[in-house]
Amino acid sequence: xxxxxxxxxxxxxxxxxxxxxxxxxxxxxxxxxxxxxxxxxxxxxxxxxxxxxxxxxxxxxxxxxxxxxxxxxxxxxxxxxxxxxxxxxxxxxxxxxxxxxxxxxxxxxxxxxxxxxxxxxxxxxxxxxxxxxxxxxxxxxxxxxxxxxxxxxxxxxxxxxxxxxxxxxxxxxxxxxxxxxxxxxxxxxxxxxxxxxxxxxxxxxxxxxxxxxxxxxxxxxxxxxxxxxxxxxxxxx
Amino acid sequence: xxxxxxxxxxxxxxxxxxxxxxxxxxxxxxxxxxxxxxxxxxxxxxxxxxxxxxxxxxxxxxxxxxxxxxxxxxxxxxxxxxxxxxxxxxxxxxxxxxxxxxxxxxxxxxxxxxxxxxxxxxxxxxxxxxxxxxxxxxxxxxxxxxxxxxxxxxxxxxxxxxxxxxxxxxxxxxxxxxxxxxxxxxxxxxxxxxxxxxxxxxxxxxxxxxxxxxxxxxxxxxxxxxxxxxxxxxxxxxxxxxxxxxxxxxxxxxxxxxxxxxxxxxxxxxxxxxxxxxxxxxxxxxxxxxxxxxxxxxxxxxxxxxxxxxxxxxxxxxxxxxxxxxxxxxxxxxxxxxxxxxxxxxxxxxxxxxxxxxxxxxxxxxxxxxxxxxxxxxxxxxxxxxxxxxxxxxxxxxxxxxxxxxxxxxxxxxxxx
Numbered sequence: 235x236x237x238x239x240x241x242x243x244x245x246x247x248x249x250x251x252x253x254x255x256x257x258x259x260x261x262x263x264x265x266x267x268x269x270x271x272x273x274x275x276x277x278x279x280x281x282x283x284x285x286x287x288x289x290x291x292x293x294x295x296x297x298x299x300x301x302x303x304x305x306x307x308x309x310x311x312x313x314x315x316x317x318x319x320x321x322x323x324x325x326x327x328x329x330x331x332x333x334x335x336x337x338x339x340x341x342x343x344x345x346x347x348x349x350x351x352x353x354x355x356x357x358x359x360x361x362x363x364x365x366x367x368x369x370x371x372x373x374x375x376x377x378x379x380x381x382x383x384x385x386x387x388x389x390x391x392x393x394x395x396x397x398x399x400x401x402x403x404x405x406x407x408x409x410x411x412x413x414x415x416x417x418x419x420x421x422x423x424x425x426x427x428x429x430x431x432x433x434x435x436x437x438x439x440x441x442x443x444x445x446x447x448x449x450x451x452x453x454x455x456x457x458x459x460x461x462x463x464x465x466x467x468x469x470x471x
Numbered sequence: 472x473x474x475x476x477x478x479x480x481x482x483x484x485x486x487x488x489x490x491x492x493x494x495x496x497x498x499x500x501x502x503x504x505x506x507x508x509x510x511x512x513x514x515x516x517x518x519x520x521x522x523x524x525x526x527x528x529x530x531x532x533x534x535x536x537x538x539x540x541x542x543x544x545x546x547x548x549x550x551x552x553x554x555x556x557x558x559x560x561x562x563x564x565x566x567x568x569x570x571x572x573x574x575x576x577x578x579x580x581x582x583x584x585x586x587x588x589x590x591x592x593x594x595x596x597x598x599x600x601x602x603x604x605x606x607x608x609x610x611x612x613x614x615x616x617x618x619x620x621x622x623x624x625x626x627x628x629x630x631x632x633x634x635x636x637x638x639x640x641x642x643x644x645x646x647x648x649x650x651x652x653x654x655x656x657x658x659x660x661x662x663x664x665x666x667x668x669x670x671x672x673x674x675x676x677x678x679x680x681x682x683x684x685x686x687x688x689x690x691x692x693x694x695x696x697x698x699x700x701x702x703x704x705x706x707x708x709x710x711x712x713x714x715x716x717x718x719x720x721x722x723x724x725x726x727x728x729x730x731x732x733x734x735x736x737x738x739x740x741x742x743x744x745x746x747x748x749x750x751x752x753x754x755x756x757x758x759x760x761x762x763x764x765x766x767x768x769x770x771x772x773x774x775x776x777x778x779x780x781x782x783x784x785x786x787x788x789x790x791x792x793x794x795x796x797x798x799x800x801x802x803x804x805x806x807x808x809x810x811x812x813x814x815x816x817x818x819x820x821x822x823x824x825x826x827x828x829x830x831x832x833x834x835x836x837x838x839x840x841x842x843x844x845x846x847x848x849x850x851x852x853x854x855x856x857x858x859x860x861x862x863x864x865x866x867x868x869x870x871x872x873x874x875x876x877x878x879x880x881x882x883x884x885x886x887x888x
Contacts, residue, residue: 261493268486274732275487275575277567278787278811300569303812304503312498312571378499380514381523386497458494462572465490469573 242442243429247421250445257452258460265464277469291466308372311365318362322400325355328411330418348411355404363397366390385454392447399440409433473528473550479586481529488582491574492526495519501566501576506815507559510834518566518576521556525583528553557583558600559831561819563780568811580820585694600693603821607689607698614705617683621648624683631662635669640888643673648713649680655715656750657682657706657726659856664721667883671754674886675762679719682709686726687856691733692821700737703729707738710745717746719753722877724781724819724855731786751782751854754882755791758798769885770800775848776878777806777839777862778813779855792854792878799885804846814839816853818861833868836861840869854878 281287294300298316301309327333328351337347370390373382403409413430420427430437451457484492501518502508508516515524528549562577588600613620625647632645645665646652656672656679658664665681672679684705690698710718720727727749734742757763776796782788789810796803806813817836822828839862843851851862851873862875 265486265489265493268484268489270486271578273736275578276732276785276787277564277573278784279789280787294573295571298571300571300573301498301500304500304569308498308500377502377512377514377517378497381497381499381502381517381520383497383523455494455496458496458572461490461494465487465494465572465574468487468490469567469575 239429239438242438242445243417244421244426246442246445250448254448254451257449258457261452261457261460265461271468271471274471275468276471280470287470288463288467291463291470294466295462307368311368311372314361315365315369318358318360318365321354321358322362325351325358329414330422331415352404359397359401359404363394363401366394366397370394389447389450389454389456392443392450396440396443396447399436399443402436403433403440407432407434407436409437473553473590476553476586476590477529477531479589480525480582483582483586485578487575487578490572491522491579492529494572495522495574496571497523498571500569500571501574504566504569506561506563506565506817506838507835510817510837511559513555515552515555516559518570518574521560521576521583522574522579524549524553524556525579553583554587556580557587558822558828559835561780561815561817561822561835563815563819564784565780565812565815568784577820581694583694584692588693588695600821600825602826603689603692603824604695606687606824607691607693607695607702610685610687610689610702611698611705613684614701617705621683628665628681631665632669635666639670640673643669645669646680648683650713652678652680652713653716654679654719655682655706655710655713655717656680656719657684657686657721659685659687659721659723663877663880664723664856667877667879668721668750670883670886671757671763671879674764674888675757677757680713680715682706684709686720686723686730688726688729689821689824691725691729692824699729699733703734703737707734707742711741715745717748720747720749722750722854722856722859722879724779724786724857725821728781728785749782749786749788751788751795751878752791754879755794758795758882763882764887765799765882765885766887767798768801770850770881771802772800772850773802773804773846773848774800774850774852775804775806775843775846776809777816777843777851777853777858778810779853779858780813780815780819782854783813784811788854792852795878795882796852799881804848806842806846814842816858816861816865818864819857823857823860829864832861833864836865836868840865840871843871843873844869848873850874850876852876852878852881 281290298309298313301312342350370387372378373386373390410430410432413432416427417430419425497519499519505516505518514520557580560576560580562580564575564577567573567575584600588604628645628647632643635645636643654677656668658668658681688699688702690702706718718730720730730747731749734747758765774796776792778784778789808814816839818832822832853859853862853875854877859875859877865871866873866875
């Protein structure tokens with residue numbers, strides 16, 4: 235067990251980071267190598283100026299306007315999941331460094347910071363996990379089942395696993411943020427520190443699944459994260 | 472099986488289609504957008520599934536990962552599903568308006584049809600795409616025999632001109648092959664696309680001439696862009712030979728799309744000095760500038776407008792046809808939904824040319840028929856030949872008891888000279 239924990243804490247993170255960055259570079263290269271369509275494939279109505287079109291594409295991307303128009307339950311699920319994910323990513327910044335400037339501006343002490351982080355973490359964790367259950371559930375019903383492939387289930391299960399172990403650490407275990415920060419900073423700056431013992435085994439599962447996701451990310455449909463605006467600009471060319 | 476299909480598809484997957492392959496999350500937003508799927512509940516009609524069928528075929532059966540990639544066996548069932556996915560689509564792009572990534576099924580179908588055509592899967596008769604191909608070829612070869620046809624054609628137009636003079640205005644002219652005219656109007660087969668335009672041009676005092684060719688481009692329907700360009704070149708050459716300032720396309724959706732979206736790329740510098748437009752916005756501008764006048768309230772029958780996909784969602788002309796209709800009709804009712812979210816009539820993408828597809832078309836038009844019924848309108852007006860034919864068939868099939876008309880028919884009948 236010791237050696238497996240060591241492997242996941244100090245060896246595979248570098249493999250995952252390399253696969254993630256290399257994979258994204260590969261994905262972008264594949265897209266670049268494909269010939270662009272030389273004709274206008276515009277959908278209307280569309281704004282006139284190129285800058286306004288970019289703005290239009292960005293607003294569409296972040297509001298999921300199309301889904302809202304055709305399937306409201308799906309919009310609620312997808313929007314809440316993405317919003318939860320974004321909040322969690324922002325929250326995870328605190329595992330490496332801190333929002334020093336923000337705390338100073340708000341004039342919050344250590345206790346207030348901890349309380350806010352805890353509450354925000356609870357909200358974001360629920361916002362992320364509950365829609366995932368819905369999104370997974372609908373894959374088993376009706377016509378969505380016909381169009382689903384194993385990739386769809388795997389990614390949802392992986393995200394759900396990450397959400398459950400993450401929420402476990404938020405709700406049931408007291409994680410020492412300073413321990414965690416020392417560990418992650420150590421990984422980044424090659425000054426290795428021990429894994430946060432306070433988080434228990436949940437941390438190893440959580441961290442391992444995140445690495446798996448990072449490796450799979452560029453080679454799966456998750457690449458929509460980088461492709462959405464590019465694709466939307468084609469429809470506004 | 473499907474060897475040529477896979478070769479050609481692999482070769483023709485461009486950047487947007489690569490995005491489609493890689494980023495589609497199969498959320499299913501598109502399934503509620505497709506009139507084919509709404510009518511048939513056939514999974515092969517779900518836009519996301521159309522792409523997945525192609526993707527799975529491309530992946531083939533190559534490795535121990537097949538169970539995971541859900542790779543398909545290359546068998547008769549796969550071929551028939553791909554045939555359905557590619558041919559039973561009108562390329563209306565309604566699905567793309569709901570897709571979180573705006574993925575373009577029409578682009579996929581264009582590539583897929585071309586690849587299937589070259590494969591020769593033995594299902595040609597069933598899908599009837601041979602017919603579209605033949606018409607496309609005829610449009611191109613007309614260029615070679617035009618000198619022999621010209622005299623007869625001009626004679627026929629003169630007869631038509633005489634009739635319109637008697638009925639409308641004695642000094643009306645339908646010029647053909649007139650050098651130095653400002654506008655080259657490219658009609659469709661049949662006088663219904665010529666007469667209203669001639670009346671409107673006459674009333675507006677426009678300097679125009681008729682093309683010897685027609686605007687339709689059936690090679691475009693089957694994704695054969697080289698041939699589509701060949702057919703379009705006949706129009707360009709004629710425009711250059713006559714020295715016109717503008718090419719105007721009639722009430723025809725796909726042709727207008729080729730003119731407005733593809734000509735620039737196909738002909739570059741050659742076309743640069745020539746304006747390109749559709750008849751609807753041109754007539755709307757005549758009305759706005761006071762070049763033509765119409766009797767307001769000339770039509771008091773309840774009337775509705777069907778947005779052709781290629782003029783509305785894919786062309787951006789939502790308000791021009793409406794302004795023309797409102798100018799002459801006192802009771803205009805919108806179809807729900809309309810404009811960018813309008814449902815396709817079910818006959819686009821060349822399907823109208825294929826007799827074997829009639830039943831499929833009628834099924835796919837079910838929702839459109841219901842929408843028309845709900846408006847209670849007696850006239851259904853549209854601005855696309857494909858839509859007109861399909862709506863006419865729907866009218867008969869579903870017993871709607873409506874009349875189908877073109878926007879310019881309405882305007883021409885209400886002109887004040």
